[in-house]
Amino acid sequence: QVRLVESGGGLVQAGDSLRLSCAASGRTSSGYAMGWCRQAPGKAREFVATITWSGGNKYYKDSVKGRFTISKDNAKNTMYLQMDSLRPEDTAVYYCTANPSGNYLELFGYSIWGQGTQVTVSS
Secondary structure (H helix, E strand, O other), X not given: OEEEEEEOOEEEEOOOOEEEEEEEEEOOOOOOEEEEEXXXXXXXXXXXXXXXXXXXXXXXXXXXXXXXXXXXXXXXOEEEEEEOOOOHHHOEEXXXXXXXXXXXXXXXXXXXXXXXXXXXXXX
């Protein structure tokens, strides 16, 4: 089983930047698509960004386009989410997730989840 561990969350002010990391361990995750989801209090979990194994294709939620960048380093088994120009509405628990099918757009296929990391953006 692949295990995902997020890090890098914290408390920042509006306009600041944060970089989240997701380290994969255990059974190989080669070929898996990966992504970041977030869940704010009282709201449904939503996909923020996803990426193919090679990193050649990416998806972004409209509200984060131009501000967030998803990337991965397969040599380090690590995925990143660079978040710039953060807004209070970005406040949420951010989860790392993986889709064994490799299809980065197949949102229902994301079956492996990390424990989450809290991001809080103050105004």
